[in-house]
Amino acid sequence: MGFFDKLLSLFGMSGKKVNVLVVGLDNSGKTTIIERLKPRPRQAAEVAPTVGFTVDEVEKGPLTFTVFDMSGAGRYRTLWEQYYREADAVVFVVDSADKLRMVVARDEMEHMLKHSNMRKVPILYFANKKDLPVAMPPVEIAQALGLDDIKDRPWQIVPSNGLTGEGVDKGIDWLAERLS
């Protein structure tokens, strides 16, 4: 990074664009987490289930994230792979309280990692809904998803609460560090 870029980044104007793909099962809280990344006045209080996908632009320090918020509903999951090629990072949101479907999340994740279009990009896991009493701790989730077997790319699991925004920034900071 040259001096000029550094100067620009100081003013938050550099605008290196990165594409971030946000995936996860339905009702895991993907859209809610993306809402927390936006500046407070633009945040929506209530979100509806995403149909297809939505694209948002979020600025984070020197980076401009182009966030692809994919729908997690079963019939839209085939859409995910259309965006693997462009993705510079992946955010995988898991519902910590949905113990039953952890195996489905794992199945979808394994399909994604095996896909030929997917590059060796960093993956950030949000163990969302950590406020719920039945929520599993991140360590258990990492075990259930078999994250220890991922050796070819950087990954991180962060417990989060999409409703309050707790943990979201911590995760995104990790991602920004990886991408800059």
Added chain:
Amino acid sequence: MLPSVKSVWLDAFNDPVAGISAYTPCVHTCNLFGDGENRLVIADEDRKLKIWKGTQKASEHPLLDTPVAICSYISENTAPRLPALAVAAGSHIYIYRNLRPYYKFVLPPENVNTEEQDIWQKVMEGEIVIGEAVAQLTRLQDAGVVLQTRSLQLMNIGDPDAKMAFVEHWQGQPLVATTVITCMDVVKQAIDEPDAVSCLVVGTESGRILILNPAGTAIVKNIWVGITPAMIAVQGELDVGYRITVAGRDGKLYHIRNGELSQTIIQLEAQPVGLVRLAKHVAVGCMNDVVHAYTPTGHKSWSLYLPCHILAMQRMEVTGQRNTKALIVALSNGEVRVYNEKLLVSVHVSPNPVTALWFGRYGREDNTLLAITKSGALDIKMLPRTANLEAGAIGGGPPPEQEIPLAVPKKTRLYVEQTQREREQAADMHRTFQRDLAKLRLTTARAYVKVLTDGQGAAAFTTNTNLSLSLNIAGLGPRFRLSLLLRNDGSTQLNDIPVALRADAGLYSLGKTQFTIPFLVPGLQYTFEVPVTAIDPMAGTGTITVLLLAPGGVSSSAPLLQAQIKMPMSEPEEVE
């Protein structure tokens, strides 16, 4: 024996100590509270309604009687489509809404034999003694009347005091014929949509099929089958057209079409143990470990022969991107198999035999398989999005080569012209063909005649060895000389050819009846002479047959060549 068929399922959850004891009709999932998350509802044999949410039991509710079946259905067209939960137990259907008791439907009483009623009337009023009543009831039973349970119980009590107490117990209560529910299902009223208004269909011990109104308060259709239905499978919509397949206790399949009992009755080989409706068929599992699939008209489409007993059967209606309707069968060896039509697409083994199966939406996952084992365990499996249940995907079925199109050459001009010609001159071509066919037949017939007559003359030749033989007779008789003129027209020499001569032994005596030609060089004419004597010149004439047999070393009994000569009339012997 089995192809290596793997399990298609994802293991989501397993609770080995769930403590559930239920069979397939008593397991159900539905959107119980209208919040989009489907709960598992089990009407347990220990008279409890157990509600599971996710991986935990959420609540338990006592039931008044041992449950027979549970169903959920939408009863009203109002905005929040909250399903009503119907629990059939004894002769009642308990309908719950929001998991609160809402309504109780009681089956109407059946007709009672009037004579039986009279006997009870009299015995209660003391007009006849109990012994007399029992005798009359026995007579009634012998006459072929089906008695009520109360009468049968009375007849079975041995102790007179206990008999008295039994009559005392029922004192003042008129004899009514109560019946109980044996099976229950749901039929959509007008449209086939997941949240369309539906009605309950109930089978009773008295051999009836009852269809209730959507509210579950009255009977809209009462169909008399005549035999107790053990299981029912419903297809179609009540207002549009529906078909109910009934597996009776007598091991027969009955069909009800739009409220009419069809004449088509299928006699099964063994008692039915499971009945499942599929896309085009109704599959019935029998006690002889076979699943038969019948079309709605009653024709059998296919059969599956299983290695051991069938414990549970369930329909697997996959929603989402595919709309497969498959069949799940649980076997006594713990296997749970999935069949798409006839093709086995998945096998997994449960450590304990599975007694109840349910496939449907559970929690937020559409395609979930819930299995309850004999030991009371609950096993939850999910169908991955990418699972392939299609025929031909996993061995069996037609080979993949069948799908590869043949390399059919393009239509050349020559081909097109030929086709054109064939079309225009079809009559001529046919005539030519017929003429050639007639010619072929003629040639064949001629060749056949030749085969029959060959070797009947004095000169003969063969084609395969290129030999020619001609016979001559010299002399006036009674002593003749037969000369064989033999010529090898082939290109190779022949060795050791046996020659045999045959003649009527009563007419002629031959100088030698057999000899061997040591050598036949191609191109040369050989002459062999055999003296022939007519035994009795007055006896008439005969023929002499000369046979050239296959050369030594060739194991063929067919002669190479055969020639025949007719002998001339012999002069009488000159006496000197």
